[in-house]
Amino acid sequence: MILTLLSFFGNAQVTPKYIFPINSGSQQYLAGTMGEIRHNHFHAGLDIRTGGKKGIPVRAIANGYISRIGVSEGGYGHVLYLTHLDKKTSVYAHLECFEKSIEAYTLNQQYQNETYPIRLFPQKNRFYFNQGDTIGYSGNSGSSSGPHLHFEMRNVKQEFLNPFDEFSFNEIQDDIAPIIKYIAFKCLDIDARVNGAYGTLLVQTTKKNDLFRIQKSIHLSGNIGIEIHHYDNMSGSTNQNGIPEVLLKVDQDTLFHQLKKSMSFAKQREISAHIDYPFSINNHITLNKLYKSDGNRLNIYIKNNQGYFFDQTPHELEIILKDNHQNISTLKAILNHEESYDSYYPNVSTFEIDENQLHYVNFDTSSKIFLQDTLIILQPYLSNRNKHYYLWDLRSGLPDSVKCGKLTIKPNFITEIPSEVDYSFHGEDFILELNKNSLFDTLYLQFTKGYDSLKDKMLYSFNDPTVPLRKEVIISINDPDPFKNEYQIFRVDKKNRLAYVGSERNTEGSFTFKTRQLGTFTLDTDSINPVITPISWNTRDLKFIIKDIKSGIKSYHATLDGHFLLMQYDAKKEMLSAYPKNRKKPIKGLFILEVEDNFGNKNKICKLL
Template sequence: MKSSRVVTALFAIVPFFAHGQFSKPLEKFPADDERYLYPIYPGQPGSLAGTMGELRSTHFHSGIDIRTNNMIGLPVRASKSGYISRISMTASGYGNVIYITHRDGNTTLYAHLDEFLGPLAKHVRQEQYAKKTSEIDLYFTEDQFKVKQGDTIALSGNSGGSTGPHLHFDIRDPENFALDPLKVAGFPELIDKFPPAAEKIALKTMDINSRINDRFGRFEFYAQRVGNNYVITSPILATGNIGVELVAKDKLASQSQFFGGVNYIEMRVDSQVVFNQAIERLNVAETRTIYTLMDFKTMRNKGTRFYKLYIDDGNDLKFYGASPGTGKISVNPAKESAVQIKMKDSDGNASTLSFRLKPSALTKDVISLEPYISTELTYDVSENTMLVIAKPCKETNNLAQIFTKGTMTEIEPAYFNANRAVYLLDLRKGIPDSVGACRKMIAPKISISIPSGTEYKYYSNTMDIEFPMNAIYDTLYLNTDYVKDASGQELFTIGTRTVPLNKSISVSLKPGREYVADKKLGVYRTAGKGYTYLGGEWINGRIAFNTRELGDFTILKDIEAPSIRVVSVNKTSARFKIKDNLSGISNFEANIDGKWLLMMYDSKSATIWSERLDNTVPLKGMLELVVTDNAGNKSTYRQKIL
């Protein structure tokens, strides 16, 4: 922090929109033909912490993350001439961000800034005070804040959802699609000689008659590095239709801990192209489409982000123009197949991962099945197939009983050994009410199957749910449940958190106990041992809310007010730590002798601090700070500043 503050102090004196001096005169490039300028110390070697197209948990990364050596306050230069068309300041997301529109119609974006400079900073501060808000979004006309290439437009920072000091930089076309800066700008400051690195693959059975190493499901295999390429030496037994997934990263420098995404992936089977991905243009308005490209379930369960090397149902992304089909492999039953995955980064550095698929006929006796430790039945749903696992049971000949709408049928295991028996059910032929095997029963509680691409309304004794058009990517086998524990707390299950939603759904819960309608009561989604506040509106004894996540929900009452801890209060600034234990901070407001005082907020450090309209006027008088949580609980702090 000492070095960060020193850097800020040094560059705070840089004149607003000061022209930079570079080795090549800018006059050589007419305005319409300006090449993009590297925005941090142009002309000096730079490095990145992230690239465009990289897989994030909730979105594709839309630009490049330029490292600032963990410092705040480096001068940020305008990459091309134009005008500042927009600024935004939020406690999350991009934080403090500037948009510059250029003569070619493209816009560059500079995010996670520490502060704006000069007339722009003064104008934004005045607007914050006029609107009495710290979070603000302003648009400008062409004649308000013009800039020339190389002007210092701001100081770099760590604002918003940034996980460390850096500059996020985008190039967007006139349709607001993000372009790859490494391809469009070709910054000479960034030298990349390293090809992408593959960590592992996953093979997934795509239907009930497919197998991998004689099993149904999804299985991961680590790759071995050989030079710049990767291999899986032992052949993998496979049957039927198989999907391949890949964990690969693009190393950004030899000693760097940072990795980028792999935008160019090609897969060949016996030298024939079956899949081709090229991420060169991103629709920033459709961030959740990432859930169709990566394995969402694995990301949720393990935190690992796999590229799907097949085009799954619901995937309308425009990255696959060169793909001859869906990328799903139909295993050749007559011979071993050679699979090669080629990975390439934006600089053309390439590497490959190779493995072999050895055909294997369907078999019921699978010697390699590991012991089944649980005494109960377990189940999982993959695509349209339910997998049920049980201990083998000789006295019933390993038969399982399937109960569907009052009818019982018996089925044999799809495969088994002395350790476990595995049953596969095609849910398109019927959804079981319960399954029994070896004197054990399990009730999946799948209420209904909901097709994608349609509106759907679900009604039950405990909840009503409305799915708008295109809310789900693929057919949803909706499991629901209701439980009330000994303390009276109710838990409502709506699907599983490993299934993504494309749009919010509307839910109305019908509690089994009586509540007195109170703003302090709200719906929360359980998240591990914590809770995420969703709010809700009480209507005729029910509570209605919207959610963009499936999972478990409960109703809680937040009666504890937020905490306020003083960091420092003096004539130049007031700084506090604020925190809420359940519903979260909703808003805060500070006044001095009744006059509104701007307070900025950093959610990462739970810190708020004052910013004066005029820094020559000291803070003086009775300071009052009120912090309110989402349940309406308030805390107040007062102090006289002399």
């Protein structure tokens, strides 16, 4: 009996019962789930809606101590990390403010370090809370797009976990099955075909009798990858949330099984290999690959494939989606079951690089590939009236040019760079340095240098933004012009808008910068001071809008009678708000605010309050 009681209390201490972190005991709604596919990362937890309200008490889900405190202008904003007796950590982000003892401690540290953004690691048990205690208040701080609580569960390795696997709670109800909106069929080698063509065919689904189907007749041959666009609507919410479990079966054989139970922050960039990244950039539709492509290091796949080889015979396709409440959706289709099908003519404007293939189209019935001293005559693999499609495997060599009648295509290939190796390329106009983790797959490096007479700028283009990078690459652009000593690197988008990147000028005349996105860059300068606009300027409330139209805000600093005055910065609103140590006392004295941009241009305002 004694042993039984000891065992019970021992287990109770190791695995505490969790409660819902906000408005516990009443129905709540989600705006995001763990593992959900975002722009450049997997969502790490639950986004719990607060009905557009801020200041709702956030509770400790179990006994524990505050192990980390964060305040940032973007990202998680005001965030708390609560470590529990079972060594797991719960995370509460985008808070408006902390519990008063944590708030006072944080404010004191901000003043000591004279900074608004700060990361703190308090001594263990300095801030200890029991289950249900208020640790903070919900808000909209950081990169939040609206008031809500971002909540995470992490294990001892700080991997983020699916909260639905960690504990059950009745606050979230869902009886709506997931949605499969699109299915795509992607050619994975030069001999693969989808309805007679090479490319990615996107097909919208229909639903009948709780089963998703495709009306279009699909004919596949060769190595094909299956991709889907999916989401999960939950009861009482219109948000399109993520789905943890996906299965793909062909002829009743499971080829792919994805299950998101835990994920590593160190592998967040692997999302670019998990989805069809180029398709997402070009078409603004996110496709989840149901195969594991080269370079993908994620470990969320129970079973995977590198495509399925389709012959000419019929095949049964089945895709199963299961959400966090075990609602299930299924798509079924029979492929290659009809001899006739609608031909697919890919939308290729001049040329594109897809996987290892150079895919191009023109109006001539033959094409000439110029490969160093070799001339190769290529025949179209597909024709549609006066339009002819061609494929060239880049592993057979990088063409100098392609001639089709009077049209000459210059892909501007420089070299082939393998993945998983340290690599440095030195050219006449630039140096490119990569480490072994920079690339997911082989990079067929393209480079052009051209003068834009309208902008009076030299443009340097490295491939395009559809090439995903796992880690930063280092680029040094050579321009020895001494008049450009004060210039820095900017990115140029498709609409010719400039975005500040930054760079360092070395003694040889090169501008060196790091980037995790290829594309077009240029050199430019900025001589315009930041703008400071007072919104509220009195002894009780100091608020300012700060803007810089070109290179962006680098820093801000305020003093009152020569002493540091903390300014809270809301990057979304571009607003600075004074936060004195003693908020009950009026702000009196000589107030000075100085703002600096990334080129060192400064603006300063002052007033005797």
